[in-house]
Amino acid sequence: MEPIYLDHAATTPAHTAVIEIMASEMANTFGNPSSIHTFGRQAHRKLEDIRQGIAASLEVKPHEIIFNSGGTEGDNTAIIETALSRKEQGMHLITTAIEHPAVLETMKYLEELGFEVTYLPVDTEGNLAITDFEAALRDDTILVSVMYGNNEIGNLMPIKEIGALMKEHPAIFHTDAVQAYGSERILPHELGIDLLSISAHKINGPKGVGFLFKNDAIFLPSFLHGGEQEEKRRAGTENLAGIAGMGKAVELLTEAEKEKRHEQYREFERIILTELDKAQIDYRINGNPENKLAHILNLQFKGVASDLLLMHLDLQGIAISTGSACTAGTVDPSHVLQAMYGKNDPAIKESVRISFGLGNDDAQIKRLTAILIDIINKIK
Structure with a gap:
């Protein structure tokens, strides 16, 4: 059977069209996007065209898309770099008890560094009460990280309501949208989201590639140090074939x-x-x-x-x-x-x-x- x-x-x-475009890119666009010769410039143009297409899916600026290795890196970058760069303004973070391990383990790491984390509870249906969130928000809260949709039970979190409250608060709002991006219409600017993590392998794209949306209005230090790729926001030569596969997967998700x-x-x-x-x-x-x-x-x-x-x-x-x-x-x-x-x-x-x-x-x-x-x- x-x-x-x-x-x-x-x-x-992976979608067949994703596999095809990745094979083509590996064969024909193998230059380093950071190189200034013809091969590099060709790769760089492809990279920026894909960035533009992905940005359009969220109705954000191309510059606000940072290519990376996937959801875990995106979550770690958003949470750790926000916390470390803003600790002079406060040491309090908010998340939920049902987040993905990429968020929960990162929060535990920050607790070891002296940060205080509030883990919001959910009810027996997995719902997060917006009143609980509102009560947890403090003057010294510097980061809120709440997933868009849960990967185990599927529940959609009250992102719109949280975003509305965050517009009156200086804390950064991050959401792990890895599970939701392939099915939900997500508009970060409209929802008040500052940082958003995505992984390509959840949308019929390749493994080991994703992106982080970063609102231009906020400062976020680079998580990886080295070269000046991604406008000095994420060191390391871009995985162009993987990014092309992700771009095709996004294109197919009309x-x-x-x-x-x-x-x-x-x-x-x-x-x-x-x-x-x-x-x-x-x-x-x-x-x-x-x-x-x-x-x-x-x-x-x-x-x-x-x-x-x-x-x-x-x-x-x-x-x-x-x-x-x-x-x-x-x-x-x-x-x-x-x-x-x-x-x-x-x-x-x-x-x-x-x-x-x-x-x-x-x-x-x-x-x-x-x-x-x-x-x-x-x-x-």
């Missing part, structure tokens, strides 16, 4: 394409939930089904150990996950579900994440659901 990949929140397969995918993913979810109900499977949706990313569906199957369920599905050629790929291979329970339900709730060990993407169709989803129901009934 054909294998079925349903772990697109972890990483996505508003019409995003809406088409939204509708398709909603139908996938409807198929799964309808069949589970028909089969009288005891399950619960983790997160807020009315306010989430369309491609993520996180379910608790009551009385069924998630690791056992994943193993049986894998033997059938079906790939789903228990949560963030960045914690895969460890025995650590989901920090997102712990924040929602507490450390001892059964959902911690009984939940799985199904995430849709390029290449999935109704037939695959129906096959997944039939096998899922069969496995659950056998286990129980």
Whole structure:
């Protein structure tokens, strides 16, 4: 049987057009964009054309896009450099308890350096109360980092509301939009976002490349030191082939394409939930089904150990996950579900994440659901 990949929140397969343009760039535009000869100038022109296209997707200036290695570097750059460069103005940072490890581990590092971090709680649906955020905001708060959409349960955070409050406060507002950029229309200037992290491999682009949006109005020191690439904002020779692949992936993500995918993913979810109900499977949706990313569906199957369920599905050629790929291979329970339900709730060990993407169709989803129901009934 054909294998079925349903772990697109972890990483996505590269689009064929992305692979083609990357191969072409490696073969034909191999010059260093910083070199002044013909080969370098050709590479530099390509780099700036791509920058312009990506900037247009966010309706920002091309100069506000800094190419890097992906979401983790973007998060680290935004958080660490903001904190270190503004510590004379305050030592207080705000984030949430359900952030990606690239944010949470960076915050822990800054705590070791003497910074104070407030980790905002969420309710049992994974929602962040704007009143909690407002109460946490202080005169000495220098940075707020709240993800746009959660990578495990899909919840969309109240970014617009936070941005509105931040316009009256001098703190910098960063959002990790890695999981949301491929499906949501994000306009940083309109939303009051100062820094925004993106990774190409979440949008059918290559791994190891991404970008950081930096509002021209704010100062941010370079995280990497060395050459003068990216206008002295990020040292290191640019990965032109990877950036070209990312540019093509962004180009393919038109508003019409995003809406088409939204509708398709909603139908996938409807198929799964309808069949589970028909089969009288005891399950619960983790997160807020009315306010989430369309491609993520996180379910608790009551009385069924998630690791056992994943193993049986894998033997059938079906790939789903228990949560963030960045914690895969460890025995650590989901920090997102712990924040929602507490450390001892059964959902911690009984939940799985199904995430849709390029290449999935109704037939695959129906096959997944039939096998899922069969496995659950056998286990129980």
